[in-house]
Amino acid sequence: MMRDQKLWTWHVVAGLVVLVFLGLHMTIMHLDEVIPAASLNPQGGHPIDWANVAARGKTLFFPITYVVLLGAALFHGLYGFRNILFELNPPGALKRVLGWLLALAGLGLFAIGTWAAIAAHRVALLA
Amino acid sequence: MSNEIRGDVTYRIRRFDPDRDAAPRWQESRIPALPGMTVLDGLWKIKETTDPSLSWRSSCRMGVCGSCGMLINGRARLACNTQISELGSAIVAVAPLPNFHIIRDLVPDLSPMFTAHAALSPFVIREDAAEQENPSGEFGQTPHELEQYLQFTFCIKCGCCMAACPTYATDPAYSGPMPLAQAHRYNTDTRDGGFRKRREALAGEAGPWRCHYAGECSRVCPKGVDPARAIQLMKRQLVLDYLRLWRPRRPAAIIPAPAEVRRRPDVPEPPARTV
Numbered sequence: 001m002m003r004d005q006k007l008w009t010w011h012v013v014a015g016l017v018v019l020v021f022l023g024l025h026m027t028i029m030h031l032d033e034v035i036p037a038a039s040l041n042p043q044g045g046h047p048i049d050w051a052n053v054a055a056r057g058k059t060l061f062f063p064i065t066y067v068v069l070l071g072a073a074l075f076h077g078l079y080g081f082r083n084i085l086f087e088l089n090p091p092g093a094l095k096r097v098l099g100w101l102l103a104l105a106g107l108g109l110f111a112i113g114t115w116a117a118i119a120a121h122r123v124a125l126l127a
Numbered sequence: 128m129s130n131e132i133r134g135d136v137t138y139r140i141r142r143f144d145p146d147r148d149a150a151p152r153w154q155e156s157r158i159p160a161l162p163g164m165t166v167l168d169g170l171w172k173i174k175e176t177t178d179p180s181l182s183w184r185s186s187c188r189m190g191v192c193g194s195c196g197m198l199i200n201g202r203a204r205l206a207c208n209t210q211i212s213e214l215g216s217a218i219v220a221v222a223p224l225p226n227f228h229i230i231r232d233l234v235p236d237l238s239p240m241f242t243a244h245a246a247l248s249p250f251v252i253r254e255d256a257a258e259q260e261n262p263s264g265e266f267g268q269t270p271h272e273l274e275q276y277l278q279f280t281f282c283i284k285c286g287c288c289m290a291a292c293p294t295y296a297t298d299p300a301y302s303g304p305m306p307l308a309q310a311h312r313y314n315t316d317t318r319d320g321g322f323r324k325r326r327e328a329l330a331g332e333a334g335p336w337r338c339h340y341a342g343e344c345s346r347v348c349p350k351g352v353d354p355a356r357a358i359q360l361m362k363r364q365l366v367l368d369y370l371r372l373w374r375p376r377r378p379a380a381i382i383p384a385p386a387e388v389r390r391r392p393d394v395p396e397p398p399a400r401t402v
Contacts, residue, residue, distance in 0.1 A: 002369070005330035008362070009369040083337065087297050 011079045017072035021065055028056075050127075057124030063117045070113040074106045136160040136211055138169055140181065141222035143229050151222075151229065154178075160211050166199055166219060167206035170233075183233035190349060193283030196290065197233055198222040203287035205349045224290035237286050243302040244284070247310040247328055252321025253378050264383040266318040279312035279357055281350045288344035288354050300332040304344035304354035307335050311357040314364065320378035326368065335361045 028040050032047050043051035056062045082102050086095060135157045143151040156173045167185055174181045183206070185195040190208040197206050199221055200214050211219060227235035253259060288304040289295050295303040302310075310329060313319050329335065335358040344354040367373035390396070 002326075002330040004332055004334055004336045005326075005365050005369050008336045009366045012366055087294070087337070089297050089299070 007079060011076060014072040014076040014079075017068060018076055021069040021072070024065065025069070054124045054127040057120050058127075060121075063121040066117040066120075067114050070117070071110055074110055074113075078102045078106045134160065135217070136169070137218050138173060139218060139220040140170075140173070140233070142181075142232050143223075144180075144231060145229075162212070164211050165207055166197070166204075166209045166211060166214075166221065167195055169211060169219060170206060170221070181233075182231045191283060193285030196224050196235075196285040196287045198224055198290065203290040203347045205285060205287070208349050224286050226290050226292065226296050227286070235286065235290075239299075240284075240286055240289050240303060240305060243333065244306040244309060246333065247302065247306050248321055248325050249306070249309040249313055251313060251316060251319045252324055253318070254320065258381060262381075264381040266379045267382045268317050268379055272317045276312045276315040278352055279308050279315075279354075282308060282312075282348075282352050282354075283350055285349065287347045287349060288352075291343035291347040293341050293343065294337045294339060298337050301337045302328075302333045302335075304338075304358065307338075307361060308352065308354035308357035311361045311364075314361070314375075317376065317379045320375070322368075322375040326365070329361065329365060334365070335359075338362075 027035060029047050032041055040056065041047050041052045042055045043049065045052065082099060085098055090098065136159075138156045138158065140154050140156065141151050142148070142154045156177050158169055158172045158176070160169075165188075167188065170181065170183060170185075183195065183197070185207060186192040187194070188207045190205050193205070195206040196203060198204075199206065199209055200216060200219065203224055206221070221233060223229050223233045224235045224237075227237060227239070230236050251259075282305060284305060286305065288308075292304050294301050307329075310325050314322050314325060338355070338358045340355055340359060342355045345352070345356065348354065364373065368375075
């Protein structure tokens with residue numbers, strides 16, 4: 001039974017993905033004056049100005065990174081939350097129910113977030 | 128020594144007789160503290176002079192057998208290896224190791240620990256069983272390879288690490304620091320080829336995944352073993368194994384005894400094998 005070995009490995013991989021993409025997010029949002037990359041904020045001004053958000057959203061790179069970051073963050077966070085809940089030593093049946101509830105919550109949030117990223121990309125293309 | 132206790136010390140001992148008590152209770156005894164006296168010596172003094180019904184496990188009196196693990200002034204230690212003077216207090220509170228059922232007084236039921244230990248196959252596993260029974264030479268191992276697991280062989284299975292582990296306290300499926308450190312000890316031994324067999328258990332709930340790296344197991348170990356390190360190294364090994372970035376090596380080959388060597392006349396023959 002490799003279940004925990006598999007889940008832990010993906011937990012670590014998801015953590016690395018979050019680290020990289022959160023680093024990218026912090027660079028774009030908070031280091032715009034230190035690293036003034038024209039491709040990230042092509043319209044100048046603040047990174048969250050609509051013109052810059054729309055310009056980034058027109059590319060495929062940013063919607064894809066949003067979805068990857070969302071998936072990694074949800075898996076990493078919910079698996080960690082599952083571990084915390086399991087430390088309360090619930091009975092086996094409740095463990096299975098909690099596992100399924102967290103998986104469904106994660107999939108639901110991922111579906112909503114993915115839809116939002118695609119919708120934002122389409123709006124940006126029209127802008 | 129500045130923390131030398133002079134005069135009497137008070138032992139607060141957690142007592143429990145399953146035939147008589149509904150719950151554990153505390154009992155106090157005063158004994159004279161002599162220089163060099165260990166906590167175990169004090170327990171013997173109380174048993175000889177005050178209460179012969181007091182029960183605990185002990186054997187070697189030199190920190191080797193691992194029998195006398197107890198909670199002494201809030202920390203899991205060996206009673207034989209702990210001088211009263213080093214506690215720095217005139218009160219010696221002694222209780223059985225936490226995280227185990229109490230059989231009687233200071234005697235914990237360590238069988239769950241040994242069951243978890245046995246489940247992880249803590250021995251050298253090889254396919255050449257005949258060679259192990261009747262060795263024709265030595266299994267080759269360099270000093271560097273020995274150093275990778277040597278400290279984990281110092282474990283005496285006293286259970287202090289298990290008593291200090293906050294994860295083992297709440298999760299009965301978790302194997303605990305001692306069994307996991309011993310599984311890592313054999314996984315790291317180059318003479319061993321049992322990684323895949325042990326992985327069957329380690330990859331599931333019994334494995335190292337619930338460890339938070341609190342590090343208490345390593346802090347309390349009376350033999351200076353670092354089980355927390357073993358568990359983190361084991362996690363890394365299992366993650367790399369899942370990602371196919373690491374393959375267990377073949378167990379070390381036999382180095383045959385040299386044939387062309389002539390014994391010096393002043394060196395006597397070794398005694399005949401008895402096993």
